[in-house]
Every structure is written in structure tokens, then in C-alpha cells.
Amino acid sequence: GAVVSQHPSWVICKSGTSVKIECRSLDFQATTMFWYRQFPKQSLMLMATSNEGSKATYEQGVEKDKFLINHASLTLSTLTVTSAHPEDSSFYICSARDAGTMSSGEQFFGPGTRLTVL
Amino acid sequence: DAKTTQPTSMDCAEGRAANLPCNHSTISGNEYVYWYRQIHSQGPQYIIHGLKNNETNEMASLIITEDRKSSTLILPHATLRDTAVYYCIVRAVYGNKLVFGAGTILRVKS
Numbered sequence: 001g002a003v004v005s006q007h008p009s010w011v012i013c014k015s016g017t018s019v020k021i022e023c024r025s026l027d028f029q030a031t032t033m034f035w036y037r038q039f040p041k042q043s044l045m046l047m048a049t050s051n052e053g054s055k056a057t058y059e060q061g062v063e064k065d066k067f068l069i070n071h072a073s074l075t076l077s078t079l080t081v082t083s084a085h086p087e088d089s090s091f092y093i094c095s096a097r098d099a100g101t102m103s104s105g106e107q108f109f110g111p112g113t114r115l116t117v118l
Numbered sequence: 119d120a121k122t123t124q125p126t127s128m129d130c131a132e133g134r135a136a137n138l139p140c141n142h143s144t145i146s147g148n149e150y151v152y153w154y155r156q157i158h159s160q161g162p163q164y165i166i167h168g169l170k171n172n173e174t175n176e177m178a179s180l181i182i183t184e185d186r187k188s189s190t191l192i193l194p195h196a197t198l199r200d201t202a203v204y205y206c207i208v209r210a211v212y213g214n215k216l217v218f219g220a221g222t223i224l225r226v227k228s
Contacts (some may be wrong), residue, residue, distance in 0.1 A: 004161075006161075033214070034214075034216070036218075042219045043205075043219060043220050044156075044162065044218040045218075045220060046215055046216075046217060046218075049214055049215065051201055062148050091159070093161045093162070093209060095161075095162075095216070099216075106164055106167070107164070108164065109154075109161035109162045109163065109164075110162045111160055112160065112161045114159075114161070
């Protein structure tokens with residue numbers, strides 16, 4: 001199956017710093033990528049939809065200036081958490097939609113990035 | 119996209135079939151039923167999806183009722199590694215988002 005990677009797998013940072021998380025589709029092209037956040041014992045919450053070459057679409061309540069998303073190529077999207085605070089500590093997961101299976105809509109998920117803000 | 123209702127948790131004996139139900143009574147004609155699972159501290163894993171016909175792959179079978187208002191995911195021979203949260207999601211064929219509900223915690227016990 002299609003493989004999506006994330007880097008780093010975990011990161012610890014100080015409050016006020018910015019953290020960048022990368023999401024890559026390794027063996028397919030992804031015109032659309034998605035970013036989710038998951039707090040402990042909760043379900044995944046969609047943060048934004050990222051389309052290659054255009055601005056991301058953010059879900060209601062997600063601050064676009066705090067969570068910067070860039071999707072510069074068909075295989076890479078990045079999420080930057082700016083001025084991170086302890087409440088941003090979470091499990092961040094990306095997914096990518098295979099451009100070759102648009103009609104069935106399969107999405108493939110990365111392994112997630114655990115962010116801890118001290 | 120239509121909402122889904124799943125039991126909060128289920129137990130299954132190792133080696134037995136695990137049958138996970140999902141209600142989606144407001145499903146529309148162009149909406150597919152998707153199943154994903156999430157093993158602890160990992161990203162979700164795609165299992166199977168279907169529109170109205172029953173589907174089977176190497177991981178599971180998906181049985182969709184004739185009126186499409188409910189479905190059942192079947193893991194034919196559950197193993198301990200199948201312990202995970204299973205999500206049933208309904209989404210339009212041209213839709214973009216996968217919206218996750220609470221899912222069903224499946225515990226496979228030896």
C-alpha cells in the first residue's frame with residue numbers, strides 16, 4: 001500500500017518556539033494532504049486541508065496564523081506550529097490522498113508526530 | 119456527510135471473528151462507508167470501504183445492509199494485534215474530508 005512518512009516522530013520544545021513537522025508521500029503523488037490533531041483519549045480532529053500549490057483550508061476554530069501549512073510539492077506538506085505553548089502539546093497526524101484514486105478517496109495516514117511543549 | 123454511531127467498546131476472543139457494527143441511517147446515495155483503525159500511538163490504517171455491495175480484502179469483510187443504513191466490519195480471525203480503535207466513516211465519493219467519530223475500542227483477548 002501507499003506509504004506516508006512524518007518527521008520528526010516526536011519533538012520536545014520550549015514554550016514560545018516554533019516547530020515544523022513534515023509529511024511526505026513516499027510512493028505516490030498527493031494533490032491533497034490533511035492535518036489532524038489528537039489529544040489523549042480523544043478522536044482525531046481535522047485541522048486543515050492542504051492542496052498542492054494553493055492555500056490551505058482551515059477548519060473552524062483552528063488558527064491559521066498559528067498553524068502554518070505549506071504544500072509546495074506533490075509529495076511534501078509541512079505544518080509549522082508557531083510560538084508553541086503547552087496546550088499545543090498533542091499528537092499531530094497527516095494523511096495524503098492518492099491522486100490516482102480520486103474517485104474512491106482512499107487516504108493514507110502517516111505515523112504521527114508527538115509534540116510536547118514545555 | 120452522514121453521521122455514524124458505533125458501540126463504545128467490544129471484546130473478542132483471539133481466533134474468533136470480530137463483528138463491529140456501525141449505524142449510518144442518514145447515509146446518502148453517493149456516500150461510501152469507510153473503515154479505518156488506529157492502534158495505540160500510531161496513525162490510522164485504512165481497512166476497507168464500500169458503497170452498497172459487500173466487500174472483502176485481505177484484512178476484513180464489509181457487509182452493508184440492503185437499505186445501506188448500517189454495516190458490519192468483520193475480522194474473520196482476530197488476533198491480539200487487532201486490538202485498536204475502529205472508525206466507521208461515511209463520506210461522499212467526491213468529498214474530501216474524513217471526519218472521525220469516537221470509534222469502537224476493540225479488545226482482543228487470549
